[in-house]
Amino acid sequence: MTPLVELKDVYKIYKMGDTSVHALDGISLTIEKGEFVAIVGQSGSGKSTCMNIIGCLDVATKGTYKLNGRRIGNYSQDELAEIRNKMLGFIFQQYNLIPKLTVLENVQLPLLYAGMRESEQRARALASLERVGLKAKAGNYPSQLSGGQQQRVSIARALAGEPSVILADEPTGALDSRTGREVMMFLQKLNREGNTIILVTHDNSIAARAKRIVRITDGRIVYDGPVEGDVTVMQMHGAGEEAPEDEKAKGAT
Amino acid sequence: MLWKCFKMAINSVISNKMRSLLTMLGIIIGITAVISLVSLMSGLTSEVTDAFEEVGIEAISVAVTDRADTIELPVEHVDELAQKYPDIIQGYSPSVTMPAYIKDGTESVMSSATGVNEQYIDLYGYKIEYGRGITYIDVERMQKVCVIGTYIAKEFFDGDALGKTLQITGTPYKVVGIIEERSDSEKDSDDDCIYVPYTVAAHTVHSSKISRYIVYATNQETVEAAETLIEQLCDKDIGDDDYYTVIAMKAIAESLTSILDSMGAVLIAIAAISLVVAGIGIMNIMLVSVTERTREIGIRKSLGAKQRDILSQFIMEAGMLSCIGGVIGIAFGSLLAVGAGKLLDMNVLPTPASIIVSFTVSAAIGVFFGFMPAKKAAELNPIDALRYD
Numbered sequence: 001m002t003p004l005v006e007l008k009d010v011y012k013i014y015k016m017g018d019t020s021v022h023a024l025d026g027i028s029l030t031i032e033k034g035e036f037v038a039i040v041g042q043s044g045s046g047k048s049t050c051m052n053i054i055g056c057l058d059v060a061t062k063g064t065y066k067l068n069g070r071r072i073g074n075y076s077q078d079e080l081a082e083i084r085n086k087m088l089g090f091i092f093q094q095y096n097l098i099p100k101l102t103v104l105e106n107v108q109l110p111l112l113y114a115g116m117r118e119s120e121q122r123a124r125a126l127a128s129l130e131r132v133g134l135k136a137k138a139g140n141y142p143s144q145l146s147g148g149q150q151q152r153v154s155i156a157r158a159l160a161g162e163p164s165v166i167l168a169d170e171p172t173g174a175l176d177s178r179t180g181r182e183v184m185m186f187l188q189k190l191n192r193e194g195n196t197i198i199l200v201t202h203d204n205s206i207a208a209r210a211k212r213i214v215r216i217t218d219g220r221i222v223y224d225g226p227v228e229g230d231v232t233v234m235q236m237h238g239a240g241e242e243a244p245e246d247e248k249a250k251g252a253t
Numbered sequence: 254m255l256w257k258c259f260k261m262a263i264n265s266v267i268s269n270k271m272r273s274l275l276t277m278l279g280i281i282i283g284i285t286a287v288i289s290l291v292s293l294m295s296g297l298t299s300e301v302t303d304a305f306e307e308v309g310i311e312a313i314s315v316a317v318t319d320r321a322d323t324i325e326l327p328v329e330h331v332d333e334l335a336q337k338y339p340d341i342i343q344g345y346s347p348s349v350t351m352p353a354y355i356k357d358g359t360e361s362v363m364s365s366a367t368g369v370n371e372q373y374i375d376l377y378g379y380k381i382e383y384g385r386g387i388t389y390i391d392v393e394r395m396q397k398v399c400v401i402g403t404y405i406a407k408e409f410f411d412g413d414a415l416g417k418t419l420q421i422t423g424t425p426y427k428v429v430g431i432i433e434e435r436s437d438s439e440k441d442s443d444d445d446c447i448y449v450p451y452t453v454a455a456h457t458v459h460s461s462k463i464s465r466y467i468v469y470a471t472n473q474e475t476v477e478a479a480e481t482l483i484e485q486l487c488d489k490d491i492g493d494d495d496y497y498t499v500i501a502m503k504a505i506a507e508s509l510t511s512i513l514d515s516m517g518a519v520l521i522a523i524a525a526i527s528l529v530v531a532g533i534g535i536m537n538i539m540l541v542s543v544t545e546r547t548r549e550i551g552i553r554k555s556l557g558a559k560q561r562d563i564l565s566q567f568i569m570e571a572g573m574l575s576c577i578g579g580v581i582g583i584a585f586g587s588l589l590a591v592g593a594g595k596l597l598d599m600n601v602l603p604t605p606a607s608i609i610v611s612f613t614v615s616a617a618i619g620v621f622f623g624f625m626p627a628k629k630a631a632e633l634n635p636i637d638a639l640r641y642d
Contacts, residue, residue, distance in 0.1 A: 057555060057636050077632075078559040085557020096552045096639070100268060112257060113557040157556070 284582025368454020571623020
């Protein structure tokens with residue numbers, strides 16, 4: 001069986017004047033269908049670049065990336081857009097709902113761009129909202145919902161197109177710890193239902209909710225394995241679970 | 254998809270009411286100016302054309318200008334010409350103006366009478382309401398009869414004029430006919446007129462020679478031919494073309510309308526400049542809007558929006574702004590034109606063509622000036638756009 005996500009020796013190099021910055025420095029990673037992987041790393045480690053490449057928002061400078069067996073090479077913006085639309089579902093830290101559109105319209109967006117009929121869009125979007133328990137709020141605007149509810153709407157939006165991979169970028173970053181936990185439990189439930197989820201976070205306690213951890217430092221993978229084994233890596237690199245460490249790293253960028 | 258785009262554009266216009274209105278203002282003013290000017294100019298042109306058509310666009314005026322009273326264009330010659338070319342010349346009449354003091358009780362009223370032949374009233378298309386017109390016998394026998402307009406009939410005879418006697422400069426004339434009302438029976442209107450046989454008028458002004466004729470061509474197409482014939486006759490009888498003038502109404506009408514047309518074109522060109530300025534205003538606002546909504550564009554792109562989806566969304570919005578502006582401008586312009594028409598006592602109505610053209614032009618302005626900002630939006634990199642605050 002072809003792996004769902006397959007990165008082979010991937011480099012992402014940014015040219016800054018004379019010097020070149022290796023945001024990704026030879027990453028190889030394989031993710032199978034049904035996995036729940038957390039890509040963990042501090043700010044500037046390259047995890048966001050890694051997510052952008054997996055999410056087809058960006059293309060690698062060197063190396064190959066295959067999504068569902070299809071090689072993502074030098075595609076045009078429009079071709080990448082189509083791949084994102086068909087295969088990927090995004091969940092963002094800032095929810096990224098469009099404030100002028102209703103909850104239902106927001107969830108319909110990926111279906112709209114897939115060229116689906118209006119009636120089918122509606123039916124699918126409503127079904128998707130039902131899965132996150134927000135069908136009753138379909139007619140509301142995002143600003144009328146709480147943060148947790150908004151994040152659930154964005155999950156519904158990610159699910160609506162029935163993507164192969166759900167990419168969650170710091171999904172709990174803007175939430176308090178209780179609602180954050182709820183969202184994580186929901187993601188775990190989705191994973192149990194067979195969805196492949198890739199979670200990108202700097203927060204080790206959140207990452208621990210996944211089944212597998214890929215730790216990235218300075219553009220390289222320093223640990224790839226089950227959650228249980230990660231503790232040693234954490235100790236070796238001295239990357240503490242405490243928030244202050246992360247805050248410092250954030251401030252530096 | 255298109256409908257969705259349309260709805261999104263409407264939503265966006267409505268959610269920024271004040272800004273949308275200010276952006277549209279340029280288009281509104283421009284289209285208002287274009288519509289009202291075009292309507293006014295076409296009203297003016299049709300007014301002029303109507304005025305000429307009343308006299309008859311086939312009319313040719315011939316005037317002999319000779320102070321020494323030695324040169325002559327005899328009536329017999331004109332008559333001969335008209336007999337010879339019946340398919341070119343419909344008819345003719347001498348036109349002798351005679352000052353007329355009309356006695357009304359004790360005071361005299363200054364007016365004027367025109368000496369004509371038996372064809373005149375028919376050529377001008379006047380209808381006799383009561384009695385008869387001037388006849389050949391009247392002309393030949395120099396009978397002192399007159400045909401009057403309704404103003405004269407009302408003013409001096411209380412409407413009951415037929416068979417009565419009208420004192421013109423001391424001479425009694427018998428009223429034999431009354432012409433149907435053409436205007437409003439007021440002084441100096443078309444109804445303020447007196448016609449007498451031209452022989453009588455010529456005798457009264459002590460001139461045996463006729464210095465003015467009205468010649469009617471059979472239709473608009475034969476006007477030029479008739480003009481040539483008359484000029485040839487004048488050339489033969491008079492020789493020196495300093496002593497006569499032949500003017501076709503059609504030529505005057507044509508040169509007047511062409512002046513009006515070019516005046517209109519200049520006015521519209523000036524109004525069009527304001528439309529270009531309005532288009533730049535739309536472009537400016539759309540650029541601001543694209544910057545403001547960078548994040549939204551990023552979200553849409555991450556969800557699979559293609560470049561043309563974003564492009565059509567923003568072009569639709571710009572087009573919507575300018576189309577709404579165009580419709581408001583058309584409404585204002587039409588009102589202004591009708592109001593101005595009322596004020597100037599003219600029949601001014603915006604033509605369907607000007608409305609259609611204005612609407613198309615405003616839509617085109619939106620699309621044209623909206624294209625650049627929309628392209629900018631469509632080409633945004635989704636990663637940068639998503640990160641934009």
